Amino acid sequence: xxxxxxxxxxxxxxxxxxIWLFRKNPLAIMSLLFAYLFGTLVISFVPVIGGLISxxxxxxxxxxxxxxxxxxxxxxxxxxxxxxxxxxxxGKEIARRLLILGGYYMAATVxxxxxxxxxNGSDLINKLLFDGNMNRxxxxxxxxxxxxxxxxxxxxxxxxxxxWFAPVLVAWHDITPVKAIFFSWTxxxxxxxxxxxxxxxxxxxxxxxxxxxxxxxxxLGVFQYAMLVIWPLSLLFAAIVYCSFYASYRGCxxxxxxxxxxxxxxxxxx
Numbered sequence: 001x002x003x004x005x006x007x008x009x010x011x012x013x014x015x016x017x018x019i020w021l022f023r024k025n026p027l028a029i030m031s032l033l034f035a036y037l038f039g040t041l042v043i044s045f046v047p048v049i050g051g052l053i054s055x056x057x058x059x060x061x062x063x064x065x066x067x068x069x070x071x072x073x074x075x076x077x078x079x080x081x082x083x084x085x086x087x088x089x090x091g092k093e094i095a096r097r098l099l100i101l102g103g104y105y106m107a108a109t110v111x112x113x114x115x116x117x118x119x120n121g122s123d124l125i126n127k128l129l130f131d132g133n134m135n136r137x138x139x140x141x142x143x144x145x146x147x148x149x150x151x152x153x154x155x156x157x158x159x160x161x162x163x164w165f166a167p168v169l170v171a172w173h174d175i176t177p178v179k180a181i182f183f184s185w186t187x188x189x190x191x192x193x194x195x196x197x198x199x200x201x202x203x204x205x206x207x208x209x210x211x212x213x214x215x216x217x218x219x220l221g222v223f224q225y226a227m228l229v230i231w232p233l234s235l236l237f238a239a240i241v242y243c244s245f246y247a248s249y250r251g252c253x254x255x256x257x258x259x260x261x262x263x264x265x266x267x268x269x270x
Contacts, residue, residue, distance in 0.1 A: 003252065004191075005190050006194050008196070009194075010194040011193075011194040011195060011198030011199070011200075012197055013247070013251070014194075014198055014251060015205065015240075015244050017243075018241065018242075018243035018245075019243075021069055024072050025078060029072075029239045030236075031080060032080065032083050033239050033242070034235075035080050039061075043057070055109055056103055059098055059102045059167035059170075060086040060095070060098040060167065061086065063085055063167045064085045064086055065245070065246075066172075067085040067086075068082050068083070068085075069246035070246065085171075086098050086167065090172075098167060100177045101163075101177040104163075104177060108162060108163070112155035112156045112159055113152065115152070116151040116155060119148045161195075162181050163184060164188055164245075165184040165188075165249055165253070166181050187252045191252055198244070209233065209237070210230065210233070
């Protein structure tokens with residue numbers, strides 16, 4: 001493992017590589033995403049602690065997505081059980097560490113939630129974290145809810161930096177949870193400009209694709225059904241973003257054991 005400092009344009013490259021990786025095996029990626037969403041939905045039905053349990057499992061399940069991306073590049077068959085690779089594929093000690101990391105992630109996310117609750121929107125975030133029941137009306141009704149959602153998004157940025165690479169460092173590089181969190185934070189801060197470009201590209205892609213879709217549906221006279229199409233588009237977009245996580249890992253840590261993701265969008269040299 002070699003931590004690299006990459007140029008800002010790498011953020012754009014990561015997203016392009018995520019799109020390429022998704023197109024290589026969209027069925028496998030979407031199947032894993034649906035399995036993940038269904039599993040977390042079932043867990044969220046557990047009273048009071050369901051949402052918290054889901055948060056604890058997030059780091060371990062994210063390793064499964066990374067493993068799926070790695071297998072897709074190697075042209076291996078990707079089965080749904082790869083989602084549990086973090087807990088089953090590296091021994092009991094790694095599984096234990098991932099659960100510990102999940103506990104840290106849960107605590108950090110709750111702190112972000114508590115910060116957002118100061119903006120009188122705690123009911124909105126509570127539904128997101130603990131009930132899994134958030135809908136469009138919850139988001140749109142009331143200025144306080146919108147402010148709280150924005151506050152949560154801002155407060156979550158350092159949480160994302162701390163845990164962006166931590167799960168895969170624990171599972172694939174045999175690093176303790178605390179050290180993995182430190183290395184993840186270091187990688188994100190050292191390549192902060194690349195992540196800013198990455199975030200802007202992700203937001204731009206989401207906005208442009210949504211606007212194009214809405215314009216097309218308005219021209220066709222079926223704009224009232226836009227939300228029925230927006231949700232599948234959101235899932236598709238989420239799948240691409242998950243694939244780009246793996247691209248950012250390869251780029252920031254100099255992972256070259258299986259070659260470039262795509263010769264046309266190879267990671268730029270540091």
